[in-house]
Amino acid sequence: MNLLWVLLRQRLRRDRVQLVLWIVGTGALALMATTAVTTTFGDLAEREGILRLTLVAPAILMFRGTPNGAEEGQFVFFLIFALMALLAGLMSTFLAVRHTRGDEEAGRAELVAATPASRMLPTTATVIHGVLANAVLGLAVGVAFVASGLETRGSFVAGAAIAACGVTFLSIGLVFAQLFRTSRAANAAGVAAVIAAYFVRGIGDAAGEPSDDGLHRTPLWISWLSPIGWGQRTGAFAENDLAPLVVAVISAVVFVALVYVFQSSRDSGASVLPGFRGRDHAGPILSSSFGLAWTLNTGAVVSWAIGAAVMGALATSLTPLVDQIGSDVPEVAVRLQQMAGPDATLEQALTTTFFSVIGILASACALQLIMRARQEEVHGTAETVLSTPVPRQRWLGEYGAIALLGVLVVLAVAMLGAFAGAQSADDPAGMSQDAAQAAIAQLPAVLVYLGVGMLLFVLVPRVMIGVAWAALTLGAFFGVFGELLGLPDWVRDLSPFAHSPLPIGDDIDWTGGVWMIAIGLVAISVAIVAMRRREVVTGG
Template identity: 55%
Template structure:
């Protein structure tokens, strides 16, 4: 068996569970979504109304896609492709970092380079591995859409767009691994690239030119800076053009060529961007284990807080848009209000929707803090801290405290940004109260995911990263897409996001929030107590 085949087999074996969860989960979401959309919006007049709402309000396009007519296939593509491509992009960048920069960081790449594989073949194997994973993902998404009753040609174009977009992010991930010295830096850059591509596509759609009937939008130039925008430009189920995917493949080829050129000249473990020199002496904040835990998570906090602030100011800026929508398109207000909030007012529904997304961001930040504890253990650096008089229970408790702080800071950033955006409202006092309630409502769900992740870390340390992101991803999908997918109530109730207190009318039901606070505190306490007797589990 050739060296390249051996390396590829090793990667497939190592990632068999994680890739199965990513690929099969994304394909299942695609399949169930088609059935749900067909059931919920089976009537063309209903799809017409929704597209008019999205095109008239523009902001909704940031979180959906490019409207391209009322055909069922085109409507499904509008609703789902950007989200599916986001998941494929995250899968691709995580996969690449795991087999490149993380291997160098832990010195395993040096052992491989000492074999006949050298330094080049492991990167080639990672590239092939990422391309194959995205081809399988694209094929399964296409088959899921076909199984849902959509046109075969449009479905295969959608699958091709998924694969090409994912391959572009494989190349971006390989490039990020050359830039940064640590896997944290490479992963952070990869996530930023994926989220940035999603937002660029959204900005381009929101700033695009609508048709007179409000059923089509021609995206503005920012969409053409995004691999996700290139996938959308195929116009699946309408134009079915594969030409835009040449951009994804062309950019991927250029980035891969740059990657191999850089790898040929840099030292093992080095990076294009040098690591920052440390201070000659530590500051007083690093005099204890709590200060160290805080310092290790500051960069994570800043990134998520910025994202939350953007979402917060966007949410509060909608008030003037809502009034305009109610005046210019009264025929669709009832449809939008029912879709977003049931008994809530239209303004409450919009604010709750955006702050629900902020709740996901806060939960992601909390999960990353808990995962950082696992990474410190796996890399052996936690052992050095625990060799001092710091007991294990105190060490984990300090990570929980840091997690609570970052949750509060992320939500506070969104709240303050939301208050800054109330100037556009005719009733700023009412909006301030609404934004405050919506921000506080995201605290319980974030505490749940912080506590659950720490509990997984205490009992199943080697599964911490996988289970934490899977649980959060499934819960976020159910909370975001559950009503759209027509999921039964018992399934929606499995997601903590479903139980976040949502202002509706003059009341806010905090019963679910109080239960979640209790669950979050109980799971965290059990995790801390359980650390007393657990052996350290080094390694991946």
């Protein structure tokens, strides 16, 4: 028991910054979302109108949740639960891989296994650590909801649902850490599983059966395949049914038991799945450090580009529904035009709103590609590259250039998707032009996040991943959804997305965009110059 406490304390100390950022950020998201809904949608009729919009455009449910009533708590749960569960899933899979496969790659696991702790006790400590982290996360969400004035039981049912989702993804992350030979592959599989669960839940919600009053929806059976779907079925602030969380607990127990079976039957550093054998001879693209970095990041760019293509197609293909939305749910039409500007048509407002989300995807792509440089550093492979005639500044600059190239690919693919979707509009040429302008308008904010990511990599490498994701999450929430949720101006102004040029009308104000481009370029330049004196930091 004493050894278990030592290992658990080591994990708590090692993760003290990352976990605080994840937990406080998610709790703050719950608090601000509730406050904004209370302020902006305080009228029951407004909330009912927005929920009935899902009858007209069920695709909205892909990014929200299951409507389960129009009371304040029910409406908040509909708006924000899926996003918070997504954050809990990412936090948990990263934690699971970091303390298992990550430690094996770094050689720490073998050193610990040589002590009386053996090989099994560290895994037990990681399981307990992850469960405690998710329990605190669920408690933070529940307290945030209660502090904002929502009903106590529903608040803590929502918190329990978040914690249960996180624990399930923790167990899935632990399984991936056993299956794959590298932490990079295990993390990629974990992120893919979380995103897949988010969209499987969304498909089940969108294809579900709506009630006659349009305020409730019974998800399709496919949502039972998603841990996020299990959490939604608690019906927090309505049914408050904890029974679906039993599925999450049972699944987590089964996955953890599978982890112990794998752990007892494989060698340290080995994996259940054999690694793919590489080519005997490298291709010409790997003859340079730039080509190596691009090869390592190709998969990530393709993944973000696919998501952007889908969003781009939705941005313009949904415009035939705009007239119906404007007549059936005028409150939503008003909110969309507030977000896009008074001179925007409803079609332009919808396109601009979707491309704001594409801007978030592009920023996430930029940050992930810079984080890859950090992963290469942690795994020791960066040292091998830097031992050749490749200066530190050039190495980081190449990752920055690849991140910018990846962003351009994501935005270009989104435009192509929008052009395809615009063919069903009344004015395909005009809609395509609006989409192109909206895509270009995302570049300034993306440059800011690219610069911030590179600065974090140089100045605080050990916490850069958690801090960068937290900054993007809060920036997206404040800037893209702040107007819709009625957040104060000073809060929205904290986000780069709030200052993106609005490509509406003949006069497009690029003042904020120019400033952000300047800030991003300065941050990138400072990071590259400062990299000259920065030592390689291999610790995770």
